[in-house]
Amino acid sequence: MIVDPRHVWRRTQIGWDLAFWLFLLLAAVVLAVPGDLTAERRVIGYIVVVVIALAYLVIRPSPERDLAGRNLLYLLIVIVGVGLACAVDTDLSLLLFIAYSQMWIFSGEVRSGVVLTGALTVSSLIGFLTADGWSWHSFAFLGPTMAVSVLFSLLIGIWISRIIDQSRERAELIEQLEATRSELGEVHHAQGVTQERERMAREIHDTLAQGFTSIIMLAQAARAEMEAHGELPSPAIARLDSIELVARENLGEARALVAAFSPIALEDSTLTDAVRRLAERFGTETGVAIDVEVSALSDGLAGLSRDREVVLLRSAQEALSNVRRHAQARLVTIRLSAEGAEALVEVQDDGVGFEPAASVGFGLTGMRDRVRDAGGELDVASAPGRGTRVRVRVPVAAAPGLPVTP
Secondary structure (H helix, E strand, C coil), X not given: XXXXXXXXXXXXXXXXXXXXXXXXXXXXXXXXXXXXXXHHHHHHHHHHHHHHHHHHHHHCCCCCCCCCCHHHHHHHHHHHHHHHHHHHCHHHHHHHHHHHHHHHHCCCCHHHHHHHHHHHHHHHHHHHHHHHXXXXXXXXXXXXXXXXXXXXHHHHHHHHHHHHHHHHHHHHHHHXXXXXXXXXXXXXXXXXXXXXXXHHHHHHHHHHHHXXXXXXXXXXXXXXXXXXXXXXXXXXXXXXXXXXXXXXXXXXXXXHHHHHHCCCCCCCCCHHHHHHHXXXXXXXXXXXXEEEEECCCCHHHHCCXXXXXXXXHHXXXXXXXXXXXXXXXXXXXXXXXEECCEEEEEEEECCCCCCHHHCCCHHHHHHHHHHHHCCXXXXXXXXXXXXXXXXXXXXXXXXXXXXXCC
């Protein structure tokens, strides 16, 4: 939170209010004490005290306002009033303690505080000279005292202002450090997610995929050996065929998982290049015909943030993984386009299709969450026997707080 000087003064407003009324009460007590004051001067003194009190109640100066209008009007009344009070009775100079403070509280900045402090000093000096008589002797006596007073006020005011400035700078620095720490946390989280995905991909490739490949090879070897010895009973052939079929299906699932968990290469290439490589690898591994269509390649896709590229590419990757595992498709089409302030990726296949309302899978759920976090929309259109179309659209502009999860 950035420190505002006016906010700092505002936090101590109650204390300054109490001090103000205390000094006005003391001034009234001084006027009430019998002494050398004439009745006329005493009345003028009471009037000054009352006018300052009413000005404070009616105008209600506030540290939260700039030095203009009400604050300036009040401070001018205080400057003139304190000068008159000093002219009535030099003992009323006690009002200077609170008046000097208010010059800084309600001025809002150092330059204004210095000018108003100087004006208050001149006003009070004129009041003192009026009370003691206009002479060089009085001036020589009062001058040093007033100089010390104004110097003390300036030093205190400037010192407090500098402390507030330093507090503001520290607050800004803390804010920057917190923002940096948050960004680093997101980066470390993203790195952890990426490393875990890569580790899982390696584990699946090195264990499950290799194991299913071995099962397929063993089933084929057993069949070949039985053929060589003329031992081909029908039940054994059926079981070997079943073993090989199940192993191939699970090998396909394992490869799909490896593809889904593999890192996306976007560092030195465009989104279009990465999608083409993804499609090429999918076609090579599955034998399914795949086509990539890039339409409206304009500033929409060219200006897409890296976070949004990751979302679109991950969505295409997940959609192809579902095609590999479930669709039994012969042709898959990937379309990239930009429409206005949105970028789109669409994966369409001619496979067996499914009923979207009745299918709740981890892949689609994760894709929907990822797209929603990016401020985008996921639309799945499918029906049994009519293929599937997965369309993802995200805004080109980065959404606040989007986690980067490559």
